[in-house]
Structures are given as structure tokens and as C-alpha cells.
Amino acid sequence: MILDFYRSTVGKKIIMALTGAALLGFVVGHMAGNLKMFGGVGADGVHKMDHYAEFLRTMGSDLFGRETLLWVARAGLLVCVGLHILMAFQLSLINSKARPVGYKSQEYQSSTLASRGMMFGGIILLSFIVFHILHFTTGDLHFRGFEYGKVYSNVWNGFQSPSVVAFYILAMAALSFHTFHGAWSLFQTLGVDGPKLNPIIRGVALVLAILLFFGFVSVPIATSMQILSAPIG
Amino acid sequence: MNLTLLVWRQETPTSEGSFKEYKVNDVSPDSSFLEMLDLLNEELEVKGEAPIAFEHDCREGICGSCSMVVNGKPHGPNKLATTCQLHMRSFKDGDTIVIEPWRAKAFPVIKDLVVDRSAFDKIIQAGGFISVNTGAAVDANSILIDKESADSAFDAATCIGCGACVAACPNGSAMLFTAAKVSHLGLLAQGQPERYSRVINMVKEMDAQMFGGCTNHGECQEACPKGISIKFISRLNRDYLKGRLLQIVQGSGMKAQ
Amino acid sequence: MELNSKVPDGPLDKKWTSHKGKIKLVNPANKRKYKVIVVGTGLAGASAAATLSELGYQVKAFCFQDSPRRAHSIAAQGGINAAKNYQNDGDSVYRLFYDTIKGGDFRAREANVHRLAEVSLNIIDQCVAQGVPFAREYGGTLSNRSFGGAQVSRTFYARGQTGQQLLLGAYAALEKEIARGGVKMYPFTEMLDVVLVDGRARGIVTRNLRTGKIESHVADAVLLCTGGYSTVFYLSTNAKGCNVTATWRAYKRGAGFANPCFTQIHPTCIPVTGEHQSKLTLMSESLRNDGRIWVPKNKGDKRSPSDIPEGERDYYLERKYPSFGNLSPRDIASRAAKEVCDEGRGVGSSGLGVYLDFSDAIKRLGRSAIEARYGNLFDIYKQITGENPYESPMRIFPAPHYTMGGLWVDYNLMTTIPGLYALGEANFSDHGANRLGASALMQGLADGYFVIPYTIGDFLADHKPDGISETHKSFLDTEREVKERLSKLVSLRGNRSIDSFHRELGRLMWDNCGMSRSKAGLTETINKIPELRERFYKEACVPGSGEDLNQTLERAGRVADFLEFAEVMCRDALDREESCGGHFRSEYQTEEGEAKRNDDDYCYASVWGKSEDGSPKLFKEKLNFENVKLQTRSYK
Known part of the structure; x- marks a missing residue:
């Protein structure tokens, strides 16, 4: 039965919607966390960002041990991303097979660049995520003095590369477009719908898309423009 | 009016098609789009050339036969109208009009602008009905249905099965068609016993017919001549x-496979 | 030709019940051994095919459209009558029966009409159970409206799309049976002949419209549910594909064709705009509740309607029929419109139109009230004409709409060919010389759901399956004849289009066998048709082959049949020297120009059969009225 659900296009869409919702929750939290970059240095001489990062590593440690919850969250995210991508890939394949011959001219009336570009945006996001992890989590692609645990410094240094900043902004634009359609679409797919509700959902999706974009790009821009001060030591 | 038409011509389901240009002159702005094609076809016929095959029947927007993409839009530029209700006054003298068949894997071209839409019938066969044999009905007024549900069911039931939703969808999805029937029956008291098995079976058949999936573009509702x-x-x-959740909770007690 | 109506004995209201109790049945286990062919999937065909399959028969259903859902029943707008008396306004089975008999101008068979009124009750129950979304009141009960001059509210409706919703109900039942395996569906398949073995209908020959393949299908009984023939007039409210081929082919094989001249002209259609016109669109009769019909008093007055002062307008229906006024019955309103146009007072560029004016109603009730009542109809009008009926009056004109005539059938719906049945509009039906509004849907479903499932058993019980196959000589012969006809058509290489012949025939029929008929006009037409037919076979052109989808060939076959059928239609109109219902002979009218019926000489159904030499021969079924009194309809 679950297999039948998974095999159907509607089932796949529901899986996409649920994983999308989880990922959306994650990026909103991530964005809020990023803003700690503007938090300055605390009384203990440690940057607020590093403080926050340490919190993520220690949360729930009294019960489960250090970093356990963080890894659980990471695993969960990985599963979500994996499923989301798998479904997207399968659905795109089904959809492209459903129209083997296209039109000479087709005039769109209600679909948007965002809705038609979900796959394209998704691919940008995927490549960004891979880079982002290698860049800031493992440091393999950092090349500017990556030091495990020193988040503020890693970020500040990382964003001194203009090409990194440019890629980051491009990816965030993709995220914004992806959110604009996805945050509305997921409610439709889950059957949450109503004549009064829909404009609100659409509005929230738009606001989220804008907030995510500006929230995320504020850090690289502030860094590269030297609005954020260089890390101490 | 004088017009130039670019029309998809394809002799058989397997042959390669192409666009062919035609000039039609002295078209009355009062004539319908199909009457304009009639005019061209009569000219072609007396020249011994094959006329353009297209489906049509009632010519009053209810049978769902007519099916062509006119200038990039299923049923043409006017909202809430089928091709047969599109009139030439919606075009300008000297216009070039591109006419194509519905494009979808599930709707293979048979000839020119005629496509095979039997996939829709297959979806209905999978559950788009209420299983009641003739004679088994109770008195009509013993089933009470609130007006709001009845009206909403009617809104869904107005679907004419033309396939414009599939033609318009960037994914070639038949979700609007399927959803209209699922909702029509699911909103009524009579449709409750089979409500969940119906939706599961119809979606399964829809997928089997090689329609795409819905990604909420909304193109279908723009193209729908009945505004569904x-x-x-x-x-x-x-x-x-x-x-599906009920199925998991209740086990395989439901009719759905 | 023997015309035994097989009407059961007993009192009128007990006939159907006692008949059902007496007719032979087929054992449930044996039903699956019988094959039944159903041609056409409109209300009658779809409901019959589904129900027979539910009973266990092996059914094959055929339609020329790409899906059974597209049959022209789908276009019916107004509603369906049933004597439910849910409104407590005094309706009853008897009243519905009486209204139908009277509306038909006393030219229908009493017993059949009473049965129709009886089963009307079951139809609504069945349709609701299937999920037909009829209009409802706030309390959840079904809503009714009055229709077509009836004095009670007995019409059930689903906005202006009742036919669509009823057909989708029957179609769903049909698809359910297709899925179960009881019905094998053949869409895109046109029936081109009936096959008789030893005088009994044993199957049909069809052409697959996609591949051109000619095929035979064997059965124990054949049901023709192929609708009416209004498209003989070329321009009509019918779908383009509607045709007479199936019933005409049955006639050619020996079935009697009854009352072919009984055609209904609907008064409120959008007028013709020019030669390009391919069909006429009906505007619901309900518009006449608030619209006033008029033409200018003076001949050739070409001023715009708003410039014509009140004193120079002729509200002719109100003038001639003060008590019914704009709500006069269809046949009367249609004829009155023709009269004023014949006088040269018609409006619009063609002069063939009258105004249907809502300005008084808009003044009285306000635009929003009119919009709520007729908004969708006004939109359709605007879409087609490009004119705004809120600002200037609509122009309307009568158009061919329904054909009461059809294959003659007995009480069991069997034609004069054993094993061949006709249902719905295809039979000569229960409507006499004029059909009441909202009764066509009722009859189609009555025949399919509730009559044929019983009556077919009576015949099949006596005709056990015998293993005849498609290789039987009769099938091979018929197939060969069909192929010959087709190859004759496909070899036509003249310089005129098929449609041009159809238009020419339509014009001829409309002028001489339309709203008003005369001996001179009919005689002339009967002479002209054979000549037109001859020219058709010389001058028409059919490009392409018969080996694939060839829509010109399809039309050619249908027009060829119309060119034969039209002659019988005119002969029938010529024979009936009286005016009744939709049949108006200009020689037979009162001094005031009203129809003059002749019950002494013409109280019969005219049944045309093919004689030995191929010419049509008239047989008569005398109509006996034992329960109603014949009287003159008056709407003054």
C-alpha cells in the first residue's frame, strides 16, 4: 500500500510537499541563525555566531550526548533532501514523457517563471548545497584558513572571494524563487485550500521568498563590503 | 477578412507531421472559428485535396469534441469558450493563426488536429461512477443534499471532457479532469461509499495512461472552457x-488495489 | 406491412404493470448467452446498454464520436419532466400523461404515453442515485421549475445543462459496465447497415472511422438509439454529426418509418448570419418569460430598434394570443414569427429574425434581476453575435430542433423487423405531432432504463442463441453492399463540395417542408429531390480514400441518405391533409390562421414502408383514444 502511494504521481507530490515543508522550516531557521553574524562579540569575547554554533553542537547533550541531536537533525535533513530530489527527478521524468512533442507556440496564462523553473532552480540549489557543505561544514573547498568550530571567522574569510559571494547570491535567488512557488504549492498538494486561505498562503509564500533572499544575502554582502569586521585573531 | 493559417498536418498516427500554410479569404467576422475552417476545407475538397481533419459535433460548447490549440492557447484567445464558440471577430484582418492539436503522450494524434482521448474514458472506468444498478434507487428526495454541496458538485460536474486542461498543462497532467469527477461524486451523499477507493483507483489509472503529474501551475483552470x-x-x-491513510489504518479492507 | 401495436388489454393505468407481469423472462443464467447490439450512446443508448449489461446480457455499444459521452443528448438545456408532485401542486401521472397527449396534438399512442408518465418517477430516483447534481433547495430537497406552458412545476433541472448531467450519469453507468466487462464499447464506429437473417435483425455492419475497416457484428437483438434527423434541414440546433443513416438503413431493410414529417421548429434560436453558418444555437425557451417579442409595424423598416417608437412596434404574439402572449407554445410562436418575416417585417440584415426585447423587464426588475435569471444565456448570445442584449434587443428566429417522427415501434419498442428495436428520438415516440419541453430527456431514459430491459426479454425468450456468425451469407452480402456504396462515394470526383449539396437540400426542405407546407410546394420538392440526388452523384467530390479517417466520406454517406429520406418526409407531409402540432399545411387553417386538425380522416400514425419496387408505401396505425377526449388546442 505504501509502495502504491509512493508509485503514484499524487503520492510523490505529497512526499515532495512534506519534505519541502521540512526543508523550508530548516532554511528559515538557518537564515535566522545566520543573522547572528551581525550579533557582535559577547562579554566572554566569543562571537555570538560561534556561541550559536556551539549551542547547536551541545543541544540535548545532557540527555543524548554532545552533537547527537545535531547529527539526528543532519540525518533527517539529508533524508528530506534525498527524497525531495528523488521525487523531483522521477516526476520531471514522468512529466517530460507526458508531452513528447511540444507546441510551436504556447502562451502561458497563470504559471510563473518560478513554477516552471522549479527543476532548474532545484539543480542550482543542489549544487549549492554540496558546495556549501564542503565550504563551511567540512572546509574542503574553503582555501582561506578554515578552522573547525570557528564559524564567524570561517564565514568572514569565506566570503572574501567575490566568486563565492556571486554564487551564493545566485543560489539564494534560486531559493527565493523555489520558495515562492513551493511554499504555496505544498499546501495545494496537501489539500489545504480555501477561497479565503489561498491569498493568505500566496502572500506568506511571497513574504517568505523575499525574507529568505535578503536574510541570507545580507551576510555575504555585509562581509564583502567590510561592514562586518574581520575576525579577531 | 483575409487570414493566413499555419496548420499542423499529419496523415496518420505514425507519419511525420508538419505545419502547412493556407490563405483563407473573405472570412465573415460573424463566422465561428470552425466555420472558417469549414470554408477552407470546402475549397480544399473541390480541389481534390485532403481537408483538415478536426473534431467537432455540437458546435455549442457542450459536447467537448472540438480540440485545437489556437495561437498557443487551447481553444484560442477567449476565456471560458470552446473553439466552436470562438468567433472570427476576435481576430484582425491579415492575422496569421497557428493551429495545433492537443499535445500529450496520452492523446496521440490520429490525423491532423484529431487526437485520441480514450484515456479519459479509461480514467472514468477506473471509478468515475457510483455503483448503483438500474432499479436499485431509493426515492430521490430521501437523499438530502445541502445546496452548497450540490452547487459545488455541479461546478465540478460541468467538465465536458475536452482535454484542454491536459493540453495547457506544461506537464501534460490530467489532474483537473480527474479531480473534477472525483469532486463531483465525492461531494454528494450518494458518492460517499466509494469515495476513497474511487480517488485511489482513478489516480492510479491516470498515471497508467501516461499523464504527467500536477505541479500547481494553474494553466489548466485558465484553459478550461467551463472555468473549473x-x-x-x-x-x-x-x-x-x-x-491512503485509511487504507494503512484499516488494512486492505478497501476496494482499491 | 403488419402494424400490431401489441398494446396490452386492461385499464390504461394497469396496462404496463400487467404487461410486465405477463411477458416472458430470460433466466439470469441464460442472459449471458445472449448478445445485444446498441447503436448510439445518448440517453437512450447509454442507459439501455448499461442496464442490459447489469442484467447479464453481453452488450456491444457503438458510437461515431470519440467517446460515448459526446452524444448530442448532452446539449439539452432545460430539464426533465417527472410526475413526482414534490411541489404539492396537483401533479400526477395522469396529468403528465394528459399534457403530453394534448401537447402532441392527439397524434400519439395513449398506452405508450401513459407508461412514459409512470416510469418518469423512477427516472429521477435512478439519476439522483447515480449522482446527477440536480438543482436543490436550501433544505436539501430537489428543486423544480415550470416549463413549456405546463400548469404544474414538474421539471427537474441542473442549471441550463440538464442533458449534459443526465448523459454523464448514463455514461458513467455505461463506463462502469465497460470496466466490468459486460459492455464492449466501439467508439469512432459508424453503423452503416442492419443485417437480416431470415427476416430477423441479427446484427450490423460498421465502419471504423479511424481505420476505415468494415466489420460485421452478430447479435440476438439490435437496438437503434440513434437520435433524430433535424439535420435534414442542414441548419438546425442538432450537432453536426446527427444523421438519419441508421434509421434510414433500417427502413431500407424493411422497417416502417412513422410520421417522418413531424418535426419540431423551436422558436427561440439565434438567427442565421450568413452563408458560412453551420449550425443554429438554441436560446432557452425560458427567455420568453420576461422578454417581449416584436417586429416593426412597417415593412422594410431598417431603423435601429431603439429608434422605432413604441407606436410603430407590433408585439404580434401579445396581439394575436392575448391570454398566452409571449408564452404561446413552440409550434404557434414559430409560425407567427415566420408569418411576420414573410410579410417583410423581419429584422436583422437577413430579414429573418424578430426582436426578443428585455428593456421593459430590465426597467421593471432591474438589470441585476435579469442577469441572475438569464446571465449565462445573455453571455452565450453576446459570444455568438457580438451584440449586448442588455442594451439592444436580442434577435431570434425559429430553427429545426427535434423530430417526433422515427422508426415505428410497438409497445415493446420493436420495429416492424423482428429483433430490431428503436429507442429515444429514433423511434416515432410518445410525442405525437409536437413535443413538450423537457420531455425528450424523459423519453430517452424511460426507454433505456425502464422499458427495454423488460420488453427485450419477451422476444429473446422465444429466440434462443443459435451460433450464427459473421461468416453467414447475409453478413457477407450486406458487407459487400456497404463496401459498394462506399466505393461509389469515394470515387466521386466532381467539383462541388458535399456540404454544398447538404445546404441545397436543407434550403429546399426548409422552404417547403419546414414550418409551413403546401401541396404545391411539397409536390415540387418531391420532383426536385431525385434530380438533386442525381446531380450529387455526378458533381460531388470526395477526396481521399476509405482506408483511414475521412470526414468528407462520412458526411457524403449521411448526405446521400438524407437525399433519399427527404423524399419520404415530403410524401408524408403531402399525405397528411391537416394541420397538427409541428405539421402545418397552409391549406388547412382556420380563418384566423390557426392549425386545423382533421380527426375524422387523419387520426393515425403514418407508417412508410419500402414496397417491392423500392418506392415508399403508406401504412396506417389507427390511433384510438379511449381515455382522453379529442379537442382543439386554443391559446387565444
Whole structure:
């Protein structure tokens, strides 16, 4: 039965919607966390960002041990991303097979660049995520003095590369477009719908898309423009 | 009016098609789009050339036969109208008009602008009905249905099965068609016993017919000559999810495979 | 030709019940051994095919459209009558029966009409159970409206799309049976002949419209549910594909064709705009509740309607029929419109139109009230004409709409060919010389759901399956004849289009066998048709082959049949020297120009059969009225 659900296009869409919702929750939290970059240095001489990062590593440690919850969250995210991508890939394949011959001219009336570009945006996001992890989590692609645990410094240094900043902004634009359609679409797919509700959902999706974009790009821009001060030591 | 037409011509389901240019002159702005094609076809016929094959029957917007993409839009530029209700006064003298068949894997071209839409019938066969044999009905007024549900069911039931939703959808999805039938029957008291097995079976058949999946572009409701809303797609999704959850909870007690 | 109506004995209201109790049945286990062919999937065909399959028969259903859902029943707008008396306004089975008999101008068979009124009750129950979304009141009960001059509210409706919703109900039942395996569906398939073995209908020959393949299908009984023939007039409210081929082919094989001249002209259609016109669109009769019909008093007055002062307008229906006024019955309103146009007072560029004016109603009730009542109809009008009926009056003109005539059938719906049945509009039906509004849907479903499932058993019980196959000589012969006809058509290489012949025939029929008929006009037409037919076979052109989808060939076959059928239609109109219902002979009218019926000489159904030499021969079924009194309809 679950297999039948998974095999159907509607089932796949529901899986996409649920994983999308989880990922959306994650990026909103991530964005809020990023803003700690503007938090300055605390009384203990440690940057607020590093403080926050340490919190993520220690949360729930009294019960489960250090970093356990963080890894659980990471695993969960990985599963979500994996499923989301798998479904997207399968659905795109089904959809492209459903129209083997296209039109000479087709005039769109209600679909948007965002809705038609979900796959394209998704691919940008995927490549960004891979880079982002290698860049800031493992440091393999950092090349500017990556030091495990020193988040503020890693970020500040990382964003001194203009090409990194440019890629980051491009990816965030993709995220914004992806959110604009996805945050509305997921409610439709889950059957949450109503004549009064829909404009609100659409509005929230738009606001989220804008907030995510500006929230995320504020850090690289502030860094590269030297609005954020260089890390101490 | 004088017009230039670029029309998809394809002799057989397997032959290669191409666009062919035709000039039609002295078209009355009062004539319908199909009457304009009639005019051209009569000219072609007396020249011994094959006329353009296209489907049509009632010519009053209810049978759902006519099916062509006119200048990039299923049924042409006017909202809430089938091709047969499109009149030439909607065009300008000297216009070039591109005419194509519905394009979808599930709707293979048979000839020129005629496509095979039997996939829709297959979806209905999978559950788009209420299983009641003739003679088994109770008195009509013993089933009370609130006006709001009856009206909403009617809104969904107005679907004429033309396939414009599939033609318009960038994914070639038949979700609006399927959702309209699922909602029509699911909103009525009579449709409750089979409500969840119906949606599960119809979606399964829809997928089997090689229609695409819905990504909420909303193009279908723009193209629908009967103005059927995508809220019914959302309703289908809801029923589908509920149905699957019920299946998991109740085991395989339901008719659905 | 023997015309035994097989009407059961007993009192009128007990006939159907006692008949059902007496007719032979087929054992449930044996039903699956019988094959039944159903041609056409409109209300009658779809409901019959589904129900027979539910009973266990092996059914094959055929339609020329790409899906059974597209049959022209789908276009019916107004509603369906049933004597439910849910409104407590005094309706009853008897009243519905009486209204139908009277509306038909006393030219229908009493017993059949009473049965129709009886089963009307079951139809609504069945449709609701299937999920037909009829209009409802806030309390959840079904809503009714009055229709077509009836004095009770007995019409059930689903906005202006009742036919669509009823057909989708029957179609769903049909698809359910297709899925179960009881019905094998053949869409895109046109029936081109009936096959008789030893005088009994044993199957049909069809052409697959996609591949051109000619095929035979064997059965124990054949049901023709192929609708009416209004498209003989070329321009009509019918779908383009509607045709007479199936019933005409049955006639050619020996079935009697009854009352072919009984055609209904609907008064409120959008007028013709020019030669390009391919069909006429009906505007619901309900518009006449608030619209006033008029033409200018003076001949050739070409001023715009708003410039014509009140004193120079002729509200002719109100003038001639003060008590019914704009709500006069269809046949009367249609004829009155023709009269004023014949006088040269018609409006619009063609002069063939009258105004249907809502300005008084808009003044009285306000635009929003009119919009709520007729908004969708006004939109359709605007879409087609490009004119705004809120600002200037609509122009309307009568158009061919329904054909009461059809294959003659007995009480069991069997034609004069054993094993061949006709249902719905295809039979000569229960409507006499004029059909009441909202009764066509009722009859189609009555025949399919509730009559044929019983009556077919009576015949099949006596005709056990015998293993005849498609290789039987009769099938091979018929197939060969069909192929010959087709190859004759496909070899036509003249310089005129098929449609041009159809238009020419339509014009001829409309002028001489339309709203008003005369001996001179009919005689002339009967002479002209054979000549037109001859020219058709010389001058028409059919490009392409018969080996694939060839829509010109399809039309050619249908027009060829119309060119034969039209002659019988005119002969029938010529024979009936009286005016009744939709049949108006200009020689037979009162001094005031009203129809003059002749019950002494013409109280019969005219049944045309093919004689030995191929010419049509008239047989008569005398109509006996034992329960109603014949009287003159008056709407003054």
C-alpha cells in the first residue's frame, strides 16, 4: 500500500510537499541563525555566531550526548533532501514523457517563471548545497584558513572571494524563487485550500521568498563590503 | 477578412507531421472559428485535396469534441469558450493563426488536429461512477443534499471532457479532469461509499495512461472552457491522502488495489 | 406491412404493470448467452446498454464520436419532466400523461404515453442515485421549475445543462459496465447497415472511422438509439454529426418509418448570419418569460430598434394570443414569427429574425434581476453575435430542433423487423405531432432504463442463441453492399463540395417542408429531390480514400441518405391533409390562421414502408383514444 502511494504521481507530490515543508522550516531557521553574524562579540569575547554554533553542537547533550541531536537533525535533513530530489527527478521524468512533442507556440496564462523553473532552480540549489557543505561544514573547498568550530571567522574569510559571494547570491535567488512557488504549492498538494486561505498562503509564500533572499544575502554582502569586521585573531 | 493559417498536418498516427500554410479569404467576422475552417476545407475538397481533419459535433460548447490549440492557447484567445464558440471577430484582418492539436503522450494524434482521448474514458472506468444498478434507487428526495454541496458538485460536474486542461498543462497532467469527477461524486451523499477507493483507483489509472503529474501551475483552470477551479485538485489531493491513510489504518479492507 | 401495436388489454393505468407481469423472462443464467447490439450512446443508448449489461446480457455499444459521452443528448438545456408532485401542486401521472397527449396534438399512442408518465418517477430516483447534481433547495430537497406552458412545476433541472448531467450519469453507468466487462464499447464506429437473417435483425455492419475497416457484428437483438434527423434541414440546433443513416438503413431493410414529417421548429434560436453558418444555437425557451417579442409595424423598416417608437412596434404574439402572449407554445410562436418575416417585417440584415426585447423587464426588475435569471444565456448570445442584449434587443428566429417522427415501434419498442428495436428520438415516440419541453430527456431514459430491459426479454425468450456468425451469407452480402456504396462515394470526383449539396437540400426542405407546407410546394420538392440526388452523384467530390479517417466520406454517406429520406418526409407531409402540432399545411387553417386538425380522416400514425419496387408505401396505425377526449388546442 505504501509502495502504491509512493508509485503514484499524487503520492510523490505529497512526499515532495512534506519534505519541502521540512526543508523550508530548516532554511528559515538557518537564515535566522545566520543573522547572528551581525550579533557582535559577547562579554566572554566569543562571537555570538560561534556561541550559536556551539549551542547547536551541545543541544540535548545532557540527555543524548554532545552533537547527537545535531547529527539526528543532519540525518533527517539529508533524508528530506534525498527524497525531495528523488521525487523531483522521477516526476520531471514522468512529466517530460507526458508531452513528447511540444507546441510551436504556447502562451502561458497563470504559471510563473518560478513554477516552471522549479527543476532548474532545484539543480542550482543542489549544487549549492554540496558546495556549501564542503565550504563551511567540512572546509574542503574553503582555501582561506578554515578552522573547525570557528564559524564567524570561517564565514568572514569565506566570503572574501567575490566568486563565492556571486554564487551564493545566485543560489539564494534560486531559493527565493523555489520558495515562492513551493511554499504555496505544498499546501495545494496537501489539500489545504480555501477561497479565503489561498491569498493568505500566496502572500506568506511571497513574504517568505523575499525574507529568505535578503536574510541570507545580507551576510555575504555585509562581509564583502567590510561592514562586518574581520575576525579577531 | 483575409487570414493566413499555419496548420499542423499529419496523415496518420505514425507519419511525420508538419505545419502547412493556407490563405483563407473573405472570412465573415460573424463566422465561428470552425466555420472558417469549414470554408477552407470546402475549397480544399473541390480541389481534390485532403481537408483538415478536426473534431467537432455540437458546435455549442457542450459536447467537448472540438480540440485545437489556437495561437498557443487551447481553444484560442477567449476565456471560458470552446473553439466552436470562438468567433472570427476576435481576430484582425491579415492575422496569421497557428493551429495545433492537443499535445500529450496520452492523446496521440490520429490525423491532423484529431487526437485520441480514450484515456479519459479509461480514467472514468477506473471509478468515475457510483455503483448503483438500474432499479436499485431509493426515492430521490430521501437523499438530502445541502445546496452548497450540490452547487459545488455541479461546478465540478460541468467538465465536458475536452482535454484542454491536459493540453495547457506544461506537464501534460490530467489532474483537473480527474479531480473534477472525483469532486463531483465525492461531494454528494450518494458518492460517499466509494469515495476513497474511487480517488485511489482513478489516480492510479491516470498515471497508467501516461499523464504527467500536477505541479500547481494553474494553466489548466485558465484553459478550461467551463472555468473549473484547481481547488478541486486540492480536494483530490486531500481525499487521496485521507484514503491512503485509511487504507494503512484499516488494512486492505478497501476496494482499491 | 403488419402494424400490431401489441398494446396490452386492461385499464390504461394497469396496462404496463400487467404487461410486465405477463411477458416472458430470460433466466439470469441464460442472459449471458445472449448478445445485444446498441447503436448510439445518448440517453437512450447509454442507459439501455448499461442496464442490459447489469442484467447479464453481453452488450456491444457503438458510437461515431470519440467517446460515448459526446452524444448530442448532452446539449439539452432545460430539464426533465417527472410526475413526482414534490411541489404539492396537483401533479400526477395522469396529468403528465394528459399534457403530453394534448401537447402532441392527439397524434400519439395513449398506452405508450401513459407508461412514459409512470416510469418518469423512477427516472429521477435512478439519476439522483447515480449522482446527477440536480438543482436543490436550501433544505436539501430537489428543486423544480415550470416549463413549456405546463400548469404544474414538474421539471427537474441542473442549471441550463440538464442533458449534459443526465448523459454523464448514463455514461458513467455505461463506463462502469465497460470496466466490468459486460459492455464492449466501439467508439469512432459508424453503423452503416442492419443485417437480416431470415427476416430477423441479427446484427450490423460498421465502419471504423479511424481505420476505415468494415466489420460485421452478430447479435440476438439490435437496438437503434440513434437520435433524430433535424439535420435534414442542414441548419438546425442538432450537432453536426446527427444523421438519419441508421434509421434510414433500417427502413431500407424493411422497417416502417412513422410520421417522418413531424418535426419540431423551436422558436427561440439565434438567427442565421450568413452563408458560412453551420449550425443554429438554441436560446432557452425560458427567455420568453420576461422578454417581449416584436417586429416593426412597417415593412422594410431598417431603423435601429431603439429608434422605432413604441407606436410603430407590433408585439404580434401579445396581439394575436392575448391570454398566452409571449408564452404561446413552440409550434404557434414559430409560425407567427415566420408569418411576420414573410410579410417583410423581419429584422436583422437577413430579414429573418424578430426582436426578443428585455428593456421593459430590465426597467421593471432591474438589470441585476435579469442577469441572475438569464446571465449565462445573455453571455452565450453576446459570444455568438457580438451584440449586448442588455442594451439592444436580442434577435431570434425559429430553427429545426427535434423530430417526433422515427422508426415505428410497438409497445415493446420493436420495429416492424423482428429483433430490431428503436429507442429515444429514433423511434416515432410518445410525442405525437409536437413535443413538450423537457420531455425528450424523459423519453430517452424511460426507454433505456425502464422499458427495454423488460420488453427485450419477451422476444429473446422465444429466440434462443443459435451460433450464427459473421461468416453467414447475409453478413457477407450486406458487407459487400456497404463496401459498394462506399466505393461509389469515394470515387466521386466532381467539383462541388458535399456540404454544398447538404445546404441545397436543407434550403429546399426548409422552404417547403419546414414550418409551413403546401401541396404545391411539397409536390415540387418531391420532383426536385431525385434530380438533386442525381446531380450529387455526378458533381460531388470526395477526396481521399476509405482506408483511414475521412470526414468528407462520412458526411457524403449521411448526405446521400438524407437525399433519399427527404423524399419520404415530403410524401408524408403531402399525405397528411391537416394541420397538427409541428405539421402545418397552409391549406388547412382556420380563418384566423390557426392549425386545423382533421380527426375524422387523419387520426393515425403514418407508417412508410419500402414496397417491392423500392418506392415508399403508406401504412396506417389507427390511433384510438379511449381515455382522453379529442379537442382543439386554443391559446387565444
